[in-house]
Amino acid sequence: MNAQKVTEHIVNWLQTYAEKAGVQGFVVGVSGGIDSAATSTLCAATGFPTLCVEMPIHQAQNQVSRAEEHLAQLQKRYPNVSKVRVDLTSAFDNFIESVPTVTPSPRVDLSLANTRARLRMTTLYYFAGLHSYLVAGTGNKVEDFGVGFYTKYGDGGVDLSPIADLMKSEVFEIAAYLGVPESIQKAQPTDGLFGDSRTDEDQIGASYDELEWAMKMQDLQKTAEEFTGREQEVFEIYTRLNRINQHKMRPIPVCEIPTELL
Template identity: 55%
Template sequence: MQTEKIIEKIVTWLKDYAEQANVKGYIIGVSGGVDSGVVSTLCAMTGLKVLAVEMPIRQKAEQVAGALEHLRFLETVFPNVETKSIDLNEPFEALYKTFDVNDEKYPAEKLAFANTRSRLRMLTLYYYGQINGLLVCGTGNKVEDFGIGFYTKYGDGGVDVSPIADLYKTEVYELARSLNLPDVIKNAIPTDGLWDVDRTDEQQIGATYPELEKIQKEYGIKTAEDYEGRDLEVYKIFERMNNAAQHKIQSIPVCNIPDIWR
């Protein structure tokens, strides 16, 4: 993988897009994970204004620590970066109370409110992005965005640009190493940080990113009959999640009205 060429390509793409859109730069949510760590650094490398925001909601201490360490790294290395910590616990708890959540009686509410965390962060990024003349930069990778749809619709999926959406998770880790990011970012265990208990992506999905990437690269070319053992298990996981995520992966459907009726 030619990491230096990829880094240069993304940085140039981000800079050109912002200039064409006539904005000052980018705003990005920093979670302490590798995706946001890499993307925020690439945004910073454009030389444009960057606002990196940490937005804890019932967050684990280690996740907060990782995000804060990366914010300090960005501020130290890039003079064009401003950082901000916005505690979203109070508005989140207010929503929790307003919606009268009873996730023991209605299990679907657990997932709905996990997604609400992500949507509250999206609202925050767009607010601060708009008042500062910045575009919201996404952090989704190829497996999450176009493979299994492992993101929140109109949450972390609500962005203006997606600079690493054509890179697999393992490739994002390669960029993190090439960029010499803090160890806490380079070694971060993938997690969406949307739950009150520790739940890694692997635990939620039932497969690792390398396993999923292998299937995604062959998906549509090979079928279940071409796999056996663990590969077959992962294929079934990928197929199930991919089918369920088509409403995210595909464009919003539009009911087209015949011209003759107009």
């Protein structure tokens, strides 16, 4: 991949989209991860005002410090970048206190993790509405169109997706070209939604490199029976997640009423 040419293409695409939409800039949720670091830098490179929003919810300190390091560097490089920190911990805790108490379980943990993501989406759109900005998504191709590793109407609720046609490995290439801090480039990818140290690989059961391979194999119309060992295991993980998360990747189903009933 030609990182310079791809970067120039994305920046031009963002500029053109914003101009045609008649908006004033971009808002990006910054987490201390590679995807949000790359996305916020791409938005900053457009010259449009770019608001980076930190939204910790019982966040691990290493994630907070990486985000702060990135934002300090970004503001030094781009005068059009501003930042704001909105601690959503109390809002999240108040939500838990407001809903009926349930027995702890993995399903409850996942529901609360998704709630975190949706609180953040709401916050981003608050700022977007205030400033006439677009919410820039931070999902990559594997997450958005491969395994559906994002929250519906959470981090999946955006106005445009600058890096959604890039594999995770390509996002790392872009991030390196853009000069994203080393601490972020070396960090294990994590969504930070569970308040612990679990990584994306811990949750999915496969690394992004493995998922990229499986995505390519599916595109070649391969089947699990054609593989053995770890390759077969990874392919089955990928195809299962791809299947069960299609509801995230397809348009919302609409019940069409026959004309004779109207």
